[in-house]
Amino acid sequence: MTPLDATFAALADPTRRAILAMLLEDDMAVTDVAQPFTMSLAAISKHLIILAAAGLISQEKRGRVKWCKLEPDALKAASVWMQGFGQFEPVNLDDFERFLAREFAEDDVPQPPGSRGEVR
Amino acid sequence: MTPLDATFAALADPTRRAILAMLLEDDMAVTDVAQPFTMSLAAISKHLIILAAAGLISQEKRGRVKWCKLEPDALKAASVWMQGFGQFEPVNLDDFERFLAREFAEDDVPQPPGSRGEVR
DNA sequence: CACATATTCAACCAATCGGTTGACGATCTT
DNA sequence: AAGATCGTCAACCGATTGGTTGAATATGTG
Numbered sequence A, B: 001m002t003p004l005d006a007t008f009a010a011l012a013d014p015t016r017r018a019i020l021a022m023l024l025e026d027d028m029a030v031t032d033v034a035q036p037f038t039m040s041l042a043a044i045s046k047h048l049i050i051l052a053a054a055g056l057i058s059q060e061k062r063g064r065v066k067w068c069k070l071e072p073d074a075l076k077a078a079s080v081w082m083q084g085f086g087q088f089e090p091v092n093l094d095d096f097e098r099f100l101a102r103e104f105a106e107d108d109v110p111q112p113p114g115s116r117g118e119v120r
Numbered sequence C: 001c002a003c004a005t006a007t008t009c010a011a012c013c014a015a016t017c018g019g020t021t022g023a024c025g026a027t028c029t030t
Numbered sequence D: 001a002a003g004a005t006c007g008t009c010a011a012c013c014g015a016t017t018g019g020t021t022g023a024a025t026a027t028g029t030g
Helices: A003-011 A014-025 A030-034 A041-053 A074-083 A093-105 B003-011 B014-025 B030-034 B041-053 B074-083 B093-105
Strands: A057-062 A065-070 B057-062 B065-070
Touching: A003 A014, A003 A041, A003 A074, A003 B003, A003 B014, A014 A030, A014 A041, A014 A057, A014 A065, A014 B003, A030 A041, A030 A065, A041 A057, A041 A065, A074 B074, B003 B014, B003 B041, B003 B074, B014 B030, B014 B041, B014 B057, B014 B065, B030 B041, B030 B065, B041 B057, B041 B065
Parallel strands: none
Antiparallel strands: A057 A065, B057 B065
C-alpha cells in the first residue's frame, strides 16, 4: 500500500474522521477518544492504529496511558494530490468549522465528538 | 455513505487515482481508459462506476461509446475538509506534476497511464 | 442481415474491513 | 500483594472490495 493509499483509506471512514476532528482540539488518551462513541474500546483502538499507520496521528505511551496526537503534515501529500485537480483556493478556518458542524449534524455519522453546541 | 466517505474511498485505490490522472489530459471512452491497464475491461468499468458514484467523474453515453469526464469540483468538499487540518499553502501545478511522476514511478502502482516518457 | 465493437451484468472468488467478545500484559494505586 | 485501570491481542463474524469469467445488450458497419 502506498502512503497515499493509506491516507485516503484512513480518511474514508467517518469514525476515523471524527477522531481526527476530536484531536484537533487537544491530544487525548485512547480511552478518552473512545468515550463519546458507542462502539467498543477495542474497535477504537484499531481505528487509532490505522490512523497511526497512515501517519495521520502519532501515539506516545507515557506510563499506562497512550497519548494520541494529530499529525497534520501527513495530510499534506494527499492535499497536494487533490489540489492538482482543481486549483482550489485555500479555505479559511471558518469555512472548515462550518463544514465540521454540518458533517456532525448528519444522522448517519457514528458519534459526534462534542456536538452538544459547545463548539469551543 | 456520506459524500465524503464516497470521495475518500474512491481516492483510496491507486487504479482509480491513475484513471483520474489520465482524465486530466482529456475526456476518454471506457475502452480507452482500460487500454494501458492489465486488468479486465469489466474491472475498469466498475472502477469508473465507483468514480462516477462519488461524483469525481461524469459519464455521458454518445452512441455506443460512453465518455468519461473529470469533475474536479467533487474534490472540493474533501479538499475543504483536509485543509482545515493544516492551513496548507496552495500548491502550484509544477509540484503536482512532479508528484504524479513520482507516484507513477513506483513499482506497486498498477498501471501508469502514459509513463513512457511522452508526458507531452 | 450478419458481424464487430462498446459496455455492462451476473455469478463467483479470495482478501480485507469494521465490528464483537474474552483473555491478557502492563502499569498505577491501596 | 491485591485490585483496578489502560490498552492490545486473538479469534471470530458478516459485509464489502477488487478482481475474474462468460453471457447479454446496445449500437455501429459491411
